[in-house]
Amino acid sequence: MTGRRRSSPRPLLPHAPAVKIAAAVTCTAALASLLSGCGSLPGAGNSAEREPVTVMTWAPEGTRATNMPGMPAMAQAYARSVNARGGIRGHRLRVLTCNERNDSVAAAQCAQRAVDEGAVAVVGSYSQFGRSFMSPLEVKGIPFIGGYGASDEEFQSPLSYPVNGGQASLLAGNGRQLAADCRRVALVRPDTIQGDQMPSLLDSGLQSGSRHPAKDIKAPEDGTDYSPQVTQALRQVGADPAVYGTAKAGGKAPGACVAASLGDHTDAFFDAFRRLQEDSPKVRVASVLGSVGQALVNRSGGTSGPLEGADITGWYPVADDPRWRPMRKVITDYAFDDNRIDPADQGVQTTWIAYTVLHSLIEQLDDAGVTDITAHGLQATLDRGEHAIDTGGLTPKLRWRDDDMIAVQDFPRIVNGMVTYQVVRNGELVSAQDGFVDVTRTLERRRADDY
Structure with missing residues (x-):
């Protein structure tokens, strides 16, 4: 979508009987209650369609070393899921993916593509080459949310917001x-x-x-x-x-x-x-x-x-834990026959958690009356940490204020020391x-x- 589309409420006909109007309102409220338990559907917009939110997820695929094809695949399934319900508070999610190839040059190219295509965050990605990919993101103030934890820079850069404690x-x-x-x-x-x-x-x-x-x-x-x-x-x-x-x-x-x-x-x-x-x-x-x-x-x-x-040792609950059911449902309903996604894979799980964080951030911005989702807005919300982010029990509640950082030399950005x-x-x-x-x-x- 190239421009904003706003829908205006349809004006009431001047001669519409008040009783019919009241009945229509009552029926609409009842239907909403039945669908969502007296609230909005998770991920569904409460207002007119707004500008899409562009993010990127990268990971190595088809290499001779470690491969994580399930991470971009999970990101795409997540986007299909929320977009099928109208987006996140009306913002459709546009997910760019990139093959990082276990290569420092390719990692930098993925980051530059995120910059060039207007991504407001990099979410749930894997790369060992933090030195290559963090610099382009830092120059443009693009937050790196919930990386796999495979590089030191993920636990050092002020633009990185890890959801786990990495290999440490x-x-x-x-x-x-x-x-x-x-x-x-x-x-x-x-x-x-x-x-x-x-x-x-x-x-x-x-x-x-x-x-x-x-x-x-x-x-x-x-x-x-x-x-x-x-x-x-x-x-x-x-x-x-x-x-x-x-x-x-x-x-x-x-x-x-x-x-x-x-x-x-x-x-x-x-x-x-x-x-x-x-x-x-x-x-x-x-x-x-x-x-x-x-x-x-x-x-x-x-x-x-x-x-x-x-x-x-793992970061998260075992794969058959009930707390993974929402993720499994999204995989079943929106990943179709994509055999890249293994719900027991920690890369897939990390991507799910990272997008859960992004979802919460967009909702927080919407609650504050912010309709233009930007990299700076996401970063400021993360840094303020006014609301700890609930991942459904898959991690402790997460936030990234200075007081939340663990005092670990070489890994100062760790906020979750649980395994x-x-x-x-x-x-x-x-x-x-x-x-x-x-x-x-x-x-x-x-x-x-x-x-």
Whole structure:
């Protein structure tokens, strides 16, 4: 739509009987009540159609490293859902998508396209190249809302508004989860800038249980055979078949744990792990959601696979939690047969939450009488934080005032230090304990000399 369309109330006919007018009003009110429970439909406009709101969601697709095709697909499904009900307070949602390609140049190009096409926010996106994409957004004052948390800049830029604690909270949480049972831990992680931070983050959690730091094992981000890293990890945690026997014979190495966080390529790691561990005693394994999910558990053998009993840390409730029902309904009704969207994927879930935040912001602006949704208006509303944003219990209520920031060096924009503990039991990812686990203090105690 190129211009504003305003609808004016139809004037009353001069001779219309008052009783008919009253009846019409009564019927209209009754119908609205039946449809919406004495309120407006979620996402539906309460007034005439207004200017559309343009946003962008980007993610890598079809690359040799981590891919997140479900994030732009979820964004498009969300837009179809709200637009089918008249938009958000009358504003139709126009979602631009961009393939970030796991490439710094492409990430910058996506950001520049958002600027060029008048996006007022970038919402629910994934990129490791924050240095490339944040600068174009900062120049134009475009907020970055609810990114996946894959880059440091998402937790440093004043224009970034994260909905989770990124890899920092996941790894600190995973370390705490492992500290209960593990005396020796090896961490297999990508040999990248982001990967370089992982050992100290995992160690911050291990230290909460007075455990020794994990053995750091670097691996290629886009590897296809991780046999050398599996062998090194088993050796580092003392899984010696001469002492404990073999996994095939039922041998177990008590207190020995291997954690792997390799994104999409965690699949290849555990495939090698399954083959090579037969000659070593069984060790406990762990990972974080985003590297491991139900689909990988299924592919790797379910109850008989290497992930049975694995400790997994996530940001949000388990995938079958009732709090995800609204998202699942949107996927069912508006994603059609789009197999890019896995409702259990943390990228899809993060995008849903990010658009929930955007939805709330537009409603807040509308309540304040603002009908022109701009990047500056969204940023000012986020910074003021007059109303905490309710995500339906999928996260704590969110806002980004200075007082809400967690005091974590390198990650000053974190406002949500909550994670969930999950475990693979009988081939299914289930909650290891009820509710969220707060790793805020664990992150704040992370030693300066670990950086």
